[in-house]
Amino acid sequence: MEEVIKNILERFGNREIKYKDKDMWTFYPDKEYFFDFVDYIKDYGEFDILLDITAVDYLEWTKEKKDRFEMVYHFLSLKYNIRIRVKYTLKKDEKGLTLTSYYKNANWLEREVYDMYGIVFEGHPDMRRILMYDEFKGFPLRKDYPLKKRQPRIKGLNDD
Amino acid sequence: MIKLEKQSENNLILNIGPSHPAMHGTIRIVAEVDGEKIVNSDVEIGYLHRGFEKTAEYKTYHKIIPYTDRLNYTSPLINNHGFVLAVEKLLGVEIPERAQIIRVIMDEMARITDHLIDVAAMINETGAITVLLYMMEAREYFWDVFEHTTGARMTTSYIRIGGVKADVPENFRELSEYAIKKTRKILKEVDKLISKNAIFLKRTRGVGIISKEDALSYGFTGPLLRATGILYDIRKFVPYSIYHRVDFEIPLGENGDVYDRYWVRMQEMEQSMRIIEQALDLLDKTNPEKIQSEDINPNEAIKKVKNGETVPLKKIKLSPNLEGMEDNHHKKIYAKDKRFVPPSKQSVFNSIEGLVHQFLFVMEGYGIRPPVGEVYSFVEGGNGELGFYLVSDGSDTPYKLHVRAPSFHLMSSLSQMIKGHYIADVIPIFGSINMIGGETDR
Numbered sequence: 001m002e003e004v005i006k007n008i009l010e011r012f013g014n015r016e017i018k019y020k021d022k023d024m025w026t027f028y029p030d031k032e033y034f035f036d037f038v039d040y041i042k043d044y045g046e047f048d049i050l051l052d053i054t055a056v057d058y059l060e061w062t063k064e065k066k067d068r069f070e071m072v073y074h075f076l077s078l079k080y081n082i083r084i085r086v087k088y089t090l091k092k093d094e095k096g097l098t099l100t101s102y103y104k105n106a107n108w109l110e111r112e113v114y115d116m117y118g119i120v121f122e123g124h125p126d127m128r129r130i131l132m133y134d135e136f137k138g139f140p141l142r143k144d145y146p147l148k149k150r151q152p153r154i155k156g157l158n159d160d
Numbered sequence: 161m162i163k164l165e166k167q168s169e170n171n172l173i174l175n176i177g178p179s180h181p182a183m184h185g186t187i188r189i190v191a192e193v194d195g196e197k198i199v200n201s202d203v204e205i206g207y208l209h210r211g212f213e214k215t216a217e218y219k220t221y222h223k224i225i226p227y228t229d230r231l232n233y234t235s236p237l238i239n240n241h242g243f244v245l246a247v248e249k250l251l252g253v254e255i256p257e258r259a260q261i262i263r264v265i266m267d268e269m270a271r272i273t274d275h276l277i278d279v280a281a282m283i284n285e286t287g288a289i290t291v292l293l294y295m296m297e298a299r300e301y302f303w304d305v306f307e308h309t310t311g312a313r314m315t316t317s318y319i320r321i322g323g324v325k326a327d328v329p330e331n332f333r334e335l336s337e338y339a340i341k342k343t344r345k346i347l348k349e350v351d352k353l354i355s356k357n358a359i360f361l362k363r364t365r366g367v368g369i370i371s372k373e374d375a376l377s378y379g380f381t382g383p384l385l386r387a388t389g390i391l392y393d394i395r396k397f398v399p400y401s402i403y404h405r406v407d408f409e410i411p412l413g414e415n416g417d418v419y420d421r422y423w424v425r426m427q428e429m430e431q432s433m434r435i436i437e438q439a440l441d442l443l444d445k446t447n448p449e450k451i452q453s454e455d456i457n458p459n460e461a462i463k464k465v466k467n468g469e470t471v472p473l474k475k476i477k478l479s480p481n482l483e484g485m486e487d488n489h490h491k492k493i494y495a496k497d498k499r500f501v502p503p504s505k506q507s508v509f510n511s512i513e514g515l516v517h518q519f520l521f522v523m524e525g526y527g528i529r530p531p532v533g534e535v536y537s538f539v540e541g542g543n544g545e546l547g548f549y550l551v552s553d554g555s556d557t558p559y560k561l562h563v564r565a566p567s568f569h570l571m572s573s574l575s576q577m578i579k580g581h582y583i584a585d586v587i588p589i590f591g592s593i594n595m596i597g598g599e600t601d602r
Contacts, residue, residue, distance in 0.1 A: 023249065023535045048376040052536075054562040056551055061559070072549065074536055074564070078376075078390065081397050085536065105379040108572040116213075126163065131206035131601055134161045140214055147218055 004045045004080050011040060026085040034088055034097050042102060047075040047084070050103040053110060055090075055117045059143040068092045069119060073099075096121040116141035162190045164202045171199060174583065178207050182285050182587045185597035187571070189578075189586065196582045201575050205568075208597035216561040221247050221321060221528045224561070229315040231563060232599040235274035235542040237266045237306075240319035245400065246537035246548035247321050250530040253500050258446040258492040259323040260401045265336070265439045266309070266318065267401075267539075268432040269302045272343065274542030274594070275383075275425040275432075282422065282591030283354060286363045291350050298346040301339035308335060321528060322501035323494035326484030327448070333440055340433045347429060355423070364419040368577045368589035375416060379569035382544025384593070387424045388416030394540040406438045421592040448488045478505055500528055529556050536564075543567045543594050565599040 005025050012029060029037040041047045051074040058068055067089035076083050090096060096113070098121040099106035110121045111130040118139035120127060129136065135154040138145050164173070174191045177183035186207035192200040212231070216224050228243045229236040241263055248255065255263075280295035303313045308329050310318035318325050329335075354360050370380075375388045385392060393410045395403045411427030413420030464470075478486060482505050484493075490504035502521050507514030520526045530552045538547040544566030551560040570593045578586050 023533075049379055049381070051379065051545065052547060052549065052562070052564040054549060056560050061553065072562075074547070074549070078392055083536070103379070104374065104377040105569045105572050108568065112568075128161065128163065129206075131209040133206070140211060145214075147214065 002080060002082055004077065004082060005084075008041060008045065008084075012037060024083050024085055026087065028087050031088045031097065034086075037086065038099065038102055041075060041077075041084070045077050046079040047077040049076040049078065050074075050099065050105060050109070051076050051083070053099070053106065053113055055113050055119055057117060057141065057143045067094075069094075069117065071096060071113075071119075090119060095119075098122060098124045100124055115139070118142065162188075162202050162204055164190055164192060164200060166192060167199055168194070170194070176583075176586065178204075183590070184281060185595045185600070187590075187595060187597070187600075189574070189590075191578070191583070191586070193583060196584075198578050198581055198583065198586070201578060203571060203574050205571060205597075206601050208601040210598075210602065212602040213561055213563065216558055218557060220524060220556045221530075221558070222522070224558070225320065226315065226317045229317055230598050231565070231602065232274070232542060232546070232567075232596045233314055234277050234594075234596060235270035236314060236316050237270040237310075237318060238274075238539060238541050238546065240317065241267055241401075242537065242539040242541065242546045243548050244319050244321050245539060246535055246550045247528070247530065249537050250533060250535045250550060250552055251321075251500055251528070253322055253495045253497055255323060255401075255495055256492055257402075258327075258443065258448075259494065261439050261443045261446065262324050262328060262493065263319055264401050264403065264406070265436050265443065266306075266324075268435045268439070269305060269336075269339075271542055272429050272432050273299050273302050275429050276343075278542075278591070278594035279350075279422060279425050282418075282588055283350075283360070285587045285591050286360060288354065288357075288360065291354060294346050294350055298339075298343040301342050305332070305335045305339055308332070320501075322497070326482070327489035327493050328443075329484065333444070336436060336440060340436060343429070344433065347426065351426065355426075361419065363585075363588055364422060364592075365417060366415070367418045367581060367585050368592060369415060369417045370573060370577055371416065374573065374576070378573040380544065380573070381566055381569070382541065383424045383428060384416075384421055384570055385544065386410065387413035387420040389414050394538060394545060398538075400539065402439065402442065403435075405442065406435045408432075408435050418588050418592040446492060448492045450488075478509070525556055527556050529554060538564070541566055543570065543596070543599070563599075563602055565602060567593065567595045567600045571595055571600055 054072050056070045056072060058070060069090040071088055071090060073086040074083060096119045098110055107126060108130060110124055111128065113119050114121065114127055115129045115131050116139060133154065137151060171192050171194050174193050176191065177188040178186045188204040190202050191198045212227055215227060224243065225240055228239040231239045276295045276299045280292045284292040306316060307313050309332065310316040370388060372388050372390055375385055389412055391410060391412060396410060408431045411424050413424050485505045487504050487506045494501040503514045503517045508518045532552060532554045534551045536547055536549045538545050545564065546566055547564030549562040550558055553559040574590065577589050
C-alpha cells in the first residue's frame with residue numbers, strides 16, 4: 001500500500017470512512033467531512049489535479065441503494081502518480097458541495113452535473129446550464145427522463 | 161445563456177462565433193472590449209451536444225464503439241482504444257501481443273494526425289496558409305494507412321473489445337514507412353518555415369500564458385500541461401498496452417504560451433514516429449504463419465453446380481472485404497476468452513457452432529455482460545487524459561458512461577487565457593487549445 005493512502009486512511013479511518021480497493025482506491029467520506037477530506041488530500045497528498053466530477057442516478061438500480069444520487073470525484077496526484085476516487089451520496093433534492101474554491105475547473109464540471117442531473121451546488125458562483133440551452137425542461141441524464149422525449153422548438157429572436 | 165456584466169459603460173460587447181471560420185468546433189465567445197483589449201469574456205459551449213452519454217446507456221457495449229469515433233474526430237482510434245480499455249478492465253480480458261502492438265501503432269498515427277490538424281489550423285489562422293496545405297498532405301499519407309487497415313478514413317471503429325477488427329494488410333510496413341518518411345520531410349520544411357519566423361514568433365510568444373499552478377487547477381493534461389513545463393505523460397507514468405516496451409522522450413515547454421504548445425506538439429509528432437518505427441519491428445516478430453489456402457470461392461462453386469459438375473467438399477473462401485479475419489489471423493488479434501470476442505468469420509460460415517456463437521454474440525441481452533462494478537480507465541489522448549468512467553449493473557448495456565473529455569477542461573480556462581490580450585490574439589490562443597466540439601460537448 002502506498003504511503004499516501006495509508007496516511008489518508010490513518011487520518012480519516014477513525015471517522016468510519018468506508019474504503020475499498022478495486023480498480024483504484026475509493027473513499028466514502030461522510031458529507032460533513034468532505035471539505036476536511038479535500039483539504040487534507042490537496043495539502044498533504046498533493047492531489048493537485050481534479051480529473052473529473054460526475055454523478056450517477058441510482059433510480060433504476062436493482063440492488064439496494066439508500067440515496068438517489070451519488071457524486072463521483074476523481075483526483076490525481078502528480079507527485080505520487082496515484083489516482084483516487086471520492087464519493088458521497090445525495091437524496092433527491094439535496095444540494096451538492098462545491099469545490100470551486102479548491103479547483104478552478106470545478107466551476108464548469110459542476111455546471112455540467114447541474115445541467116445533466118439537476119443537482120444544485122451550494123455556494124457555486126455561476127449555477128447555470130452549460131451544454132443544454134436555457135429553455136430546456138428537465139435534466140436529460142436522469143433515469144426518469146425518456147430517451148426519445150421531444151421538446152418544442154424555442155422561439156428565435158425574430159419570431160413573433 | 162451568456163452572462164456578462166459590463167465593467168465600464170464605455171466598453172463594447174463583441175460577439176465571436178458560434179459560426180465563425182476560426183471558431184472551428186462551434187463555440188461562442190462574448191467579449192467585453194476596451195478598444196482592442198479584452199477586459200472580460202464569457203465562453204459558451206454545447207452547440208455540438210448530441211447526448212452521447214444518454215445514448216450509450218441504451219446501447220450494447222459493441223454498439224457504443226462507433227459513437228466514440230465521433231468524440232474527438234481528429235484522432236478516432238485513440239477514442240476507440242480508451243473506451244475498449246475501460247470495458248476490458250471491467251471484464252478482465254487479456255489481449256494478445258499482436259493486437260496490442262497494432263493498437264499502439266494506430267494510436268500513435270492518430271496522435272500525429274491530431275497534432276497535424278491542430279498545428280496546421282493554428283498557423284493558418286495566424287496567416288501562414290502554406291503550412292496548412294503541407295500538413296494536410298502529411299495527414300493524407302496517414303489516412304491512407306488508416307484506409308487500408310480499418311476500411312475508413314475518419315470513422316474507423318477499428319479497435320474492438322478483446323482485440324482489433326482485422327489484422328493489418330500485407331503491405332502495412334511499406335505504407336507506414338512511406339507515410340513516416342514523407343511526414344518527416346514535411347515537418348522539417350514546416351520547422352524551417354515557421355519555428356524561427358519573426359511574424360509567427362511575435363504572434364505567439366508570450367501570448368496566452370498560463371502558469372503551472374493555474375494549469376493544474378484547471379485540470380490541464382497532455383500537450384498543454386507539458387508546455388508549461390510539468391512532466392506528465394500517461395504513456396510513461398502509467399503505461400498501458402506496450403508503451404513500456406518502446407523508447408521515447410517527452411518534450412517539455414517552459415513558458416506555457418502558444419509558441420510552446422506549438423513546439424511541444426511538433427516534437428511529439430517526431431516521438432510518435434519513433435514509437436511507430438519500434439512497434440513495427442515488434443509487429444514483425446508476431447506475424448501469423450501463412451496458410452496455403454485451398455478454400456473454394458462461392459461464385460465458382462455455384463457456376464460449377466449450374467453446369468452440372470460435382471463440387472468437392474471444401475471450406476468456403478472469405479470475401480476480400482473480410483481480409484485479415486481468417487482463422488490464422490483471428491488467433492493473433494483477438495483474446496482467447498471466447499465469451500468476449502466474436503468468432504472467426506471462417507467458423508461462422510463453415511460450422512453451426514460458429515454461427516450460433518455469432519448470433520448469441522450480437523443479440524441484445526446476450527452479448528458482453530460485464531460483472532457489476534465501476535471502472536475509470538484512461539489513455540493519453542491527443543489533447544490530454546481521455547478517461548471513461550463506466551458503471552455496470554451486470555446487463556449488456558452500461559448503467560452509466562461518462563467521458564472525461566480533455567478539451568472540456570482546457571476550454572474552461574479560455575476566458576482567463578484571453579483576458580488582457582488583443583482581439584487578434586484570441587484566434588491563435590483558441591487554436592492552440594485544439595478544442596474539438598465532438599469531445600467537449602459530447
